[in-house]
Amino acid sequence: MLRNIRTEALIALLLLVPFFAVYGLVFIYPTIQMFITSFTDAPLIGAGKWVGVDNYIRLPKDRLFILSLWNTGYFVLLSVIPGTFIALLVALGVNRLSGWLQTTVLALFFLPYILPVAVVYFLWDWILNFQFGVGMHVLDFLGMERSPVFKTTTWFMPAVALVTIWWTAGFSFLLFLAGIRAIPPEIYEAAALDNSGPWRTFRMITWPLLWPITALVLTIQLILQLKIFDQVYLFSTGGRPNDTMVMVQYIFTRAMVNNQGGRAAAIAVTLFVIVIVISVFQYQLLRMAGGSERK
Amino acid sequence: MNYATLQRWNLFGGIATVLTVVFALLWIFPIYWGIVTSLKPEDEVIRPAIELWPDNLTFEHYSNALFNTQLGLWYLNSVAVAVGVTIVTIVSSMLCGYVISQLQFPGRKLLWWLIFASFMVPIQTLIISHFELIAGLGLLNTWAGIILPQLIHPVIIIVYKQFFDNVPKDFREAAVMDNASELRILLKVFIPMNWGITTALAIVVFIWTWNAFLWPFLAVTQSEMMTVPVGITQVNDNFGVYYARQLAAAILAGLPVALTYLIFQRQVTQAITLSAGIKG
Numbered sequence: 001m002l003r004n005i006r007t008e009a010l011i012a013l014l015l016l017v018p019f020f021a022v023y024g025l026v027f028i029y030p031t032i033q034m035f036i037t038s039f040t041d042a043p044l045i046g047a048g049k050w051v052g053v054d055n056y057i058r059l060p061k062d063r064l065f066i067l068s069l070w071n072t073g074y075f076v077l078l079s080v081i082p083g084t085f086i087a088l089l090v091a092l093g094v095n096r097l098s099g100w101l102q103t104t105v106l107a108l109f110f111l112p113y114i115l116p117v118a119v120v121y122f123l124w125d126w127i128l129n130f131q132f133g134v135g136m137h138v139l140d141f142l143g144m145e146r147s148p149v150f151k152t153t154t155w156f157m158p159a160v161a162l163v164t165i166w167w168t169a170g171f172s173f174l175l176f177l178a179g180i181r182a183i184p185p186e187i188y189e190a191a192a193l194d195n196s197g198p199w200r201t202f203r204m205i206t207w208p209l210l211w212p213i214t215a216l217v218l219t220i221q222l223i224l225q226l227k228i229f230d231q232v233y234l235f236s237t238g239g240r241p242n243d244t245m246v247m248v249q250y251i252f253t254r255a256m257v258n259n260q261g262g263r264a265a266a267i268a269v270t271l272f273v274i275v276i277v278i279s280v281f282q283y284q285l286l287r288m289a290g291g292s293e294r295k
Numbered sequence: 296m297n298y299a300t301l302q303r304w305n306l307f308g309g310i311a312t313v314l315t316v317v318f319a320l321l322w323i324f325p326i327y328w329g330i331v332t333s334l335k336p337e338d339e340v341i342r343p344a345i346e347l348w349p350d351n352l353t354f355e356h357y358s359n360a361l362f363n364t365q366l367g368l369w370y371l372n373s374v375a376v377a378v379g380v381t382i383v384t385i386v387s388s389m390l391c392g393y394v395i396s397q398l399q400f401p402g403r404k405l406l407w408w409l410i411f412a413s414f415m416v417p418i419q420t421l422i423i424s425h426f427e428l429i430a431g432l433g434l435l436n437t438w439a440g441i442i443l444p445q446l447i448h449p450v451i452i453i454v455y456k457q458f459f460d461n462v463p464k465d466f467r468e469a470a471v472m473d474n475a476s477e478l479r480i481l482l483k484v485f486i487p488m489n490w491g492i493t494t495a496l497a498i499v500v501f502i503w504t505w506n507a508f509l510w511p512f513l514a515v516t517q518s519e520m521m522t523v524p525v526g527i528t529q530v531n532d533n534f535g536v537y538y539a540r541q542l543a544a545a546i547l548a549g550l551p552v553a554l555t556y557l558i559f560q561r562q563v564t565q566a567i568t569l570s571a572g573i574k575g
Contacts, residue, residue, distance in 0.1 A: 005399065005400070008398050008399055008400055009398075009399075009400035009401060011398065011476075011477045012394045012398045012400040012403075013400070015390045015391075015393065015394045015398075015477065015478070016390065016391060016394055016406075018383070018386060018387035018390060018391075019387045019388075019390065019391040019452075022383065022387055022446045022447075023413065023447070025428075025443070026425065026428070026443050026444045026446060026447060027413060027416075027421075027447050029424075029428070030421045030424030030425055030428060030444075031416065031421060031424070033424040033427070033428075034420065034421060034423065034424045037423065037424070044423065044426065044427070045426075045427050045430055045431075090315070090318065092311075093311055093312075093314065093315030093318070094315060096308060096311055096312060096315070097312060097315065097316075101316070103560075104319075105315060105316060105319045107556075107557065107560060108319040108320070108322055108323045109319060109322055110556075110564075111323065111326065111553065111556065112322070112325075112326070114502060114506075114552050114553060114555075114556040114563070115326075115506070115549045115552065115553065116505065116506040116508070116523070116524035116548055116549055116552065117506065117508050117524065118508065118523075118524035118525070118527050118528045118545065118548060119524070119545045119546070119548055119549035121528065121545075122329070122527070122541050122542055122544075122545035123325045123326065123328075123329045123542070123545065124325065126328075126329065126332060126538055126541075126542060127325055127328060129538070131341070132340070132341045132343070132538070134328060134345055137345060166322070166325065171567065171571075174564060174567055174568055175568060175571055178568050195297055195300045196300075197300055197303050197304070197307075198303065198304060198307040216571070216572070220571060223417075226417075227417050227419045229419060229508075229509050230508040230509060234528060248419045248420075248422075248509070251419075251420065251422065251423065252422065252513075255422070255423045255426070256426075256513070261423055261427070264423050265423055265424075268420040268421070268422075268423060269420070271417060271419075271420050272416070272417060272420045275415070275416075275417040275420075276415050276416070276417075279414075279415030280415070283411075283415070
């Protein structure tokens with residue numbers, strides 16, 4: 001069919017006006033601004049003097065920056081792998097159910113993911129309350145000493161990781177379930193003919209075929225948890241926020257509390273680069289996962 | 296399959312089913328416990344034993360949260376912000392997805408690349424620039440100020456493009472023959488054919504926005520402009536901590552999204568799976 005390229009380009013441009021307006025204003029402009037600010041000594045609001053890479057040179061010597069980097073990594077380690085593992089187990093279990101039972105159990109596992117972080121915070125702050133929390137009975141049962149977990153530096157990250165897994169595993173679980181359902185049933189029928197037991201079937205069929213999804217879930221979770229702020233911030237109020245600082249929280253603290261926009265921007269750029277590098281890697285995985293799914 | 300293997304599968308299946316159901320009940324327990332606690336009088340709340348049902352059921356904490364706090368205002372703010380973000384995101388993403396999927400123009404590849412790249416950018420790192428921008432526009436403590444930085448959802452554009460790509464070419468060609476304008480083709484052909492995915496995407500954008508914490512938390516300093524999730528964490532009673540009251544407020548904060556999910560389970564599941572790049 002004959003197409004008038006010129007009119008078509010004009011129409012395209014017209015239809016893209018809302019997109020360009022939004023992305024230009026709150027995405028492209030702020031991103032460029034962040035990079036520029038990171039080379040200045042600007043306060044939170046207003047311009048600053050150009051200081052070159054000073055803000056970056058300071059980072060390795062900044063104790064709180066190193067700590068926030070370390071805490072973020074520690075949190076990622078505590079949440080990503082166990083969370084993915086639990087989501088996989090649950091998906092395998094739910095996949096075996098059928099009818100209303102499956103629908104109900106699926107909803108029960110997914111519901112926490114749909115809640116606002118503030119709700120998750122209040123639920124768990126109450127459950128792990130030092131004086132009256134039901135969670136303390138679990139510690140008693142395990143023979144451990146009761147402790148105010150969110151006010152203890154040692155317990156803070158594991159506890160927040162536990163809460164985060166509870167909150168976000170539903171998402172990974174859905175992806176695993178989609179992956180399991182995409183495996184053609186004929187493969188299992190063939191395995192059954194071969195007298196394959198549950199463990200062997202999982203190890204030889206389900207696990208290898210799910211590997212692309214597993215890799216995808218791991219990287220999505222990794223990126224998501226690197227950007228953690230909400231839970232850590234909420235649970236650390238009244239605790240020791242300086243000991244449990246994570247990267248986004250440090251950007252927030254430098255900018256909003258210390259009024260140092262330039263130094264905050266340098267931290268933001270660092271996190272930005274880390275996330276982009278991992279995302280490019282994830283994109284490659286996604287292409288692999290998509291490729292194997294389409295067959 | 297021989298008899299021994301079959302027996303092994305049956306035993307395994309039974310155990311797996313029981314374990315899954317028990318684990319599901321444990322998983323939902325924190326929510327159940329929050330609800331039960333919110334229905335107990337304060338003196339019952341702090342008893343050391345685990346009481347799974349209140350002795351004296353009370354709704355006083357709910358009426359307190361609804362009538363003695365600014366929750367009503369916060370609901371209004373949350374609804375306005377979530378609806379605003381949803382409408383702008385869906386409309387602009389739909390147009391953009393259509394243009395990339397159906398039209399030919401110079402720079403199309405570049406635009407697609409830009410959208411994909413923006414998918415990777417951690418929005419949280421932009422908080423400083425966003426704050427400066429919104430403050431500069433004089434929009435702190437306004438709905439518009441809370442809405443603007445939350446409009447970046449490139450994944451919605453990507454999903455729309457994929458769905459529009461799957462519309463058979465004949466439909467568009469027939470419409471073009473009839474001299475229909477592009478906007479008309481989008482409205483009369485592409486959107487009606489993709490109504491299901493539009494509903495699903497709108498629902499999850501609404502849920503994401505309702506749940507957002509970091510930006511609404513930064514953009515608002517006046518308690519009467521807060522969204523629900525920010526409001527309940529920032530405003531405390533002046534006289535000590537009342538667990539049941541806090542939990543009642545928290546449950547009211549989560550109720551709209553929980554109900555939305557329970558009503559639109561299929562759509563939510565589909566849109567969330569698609570947003571991760573997997574065909575649901």
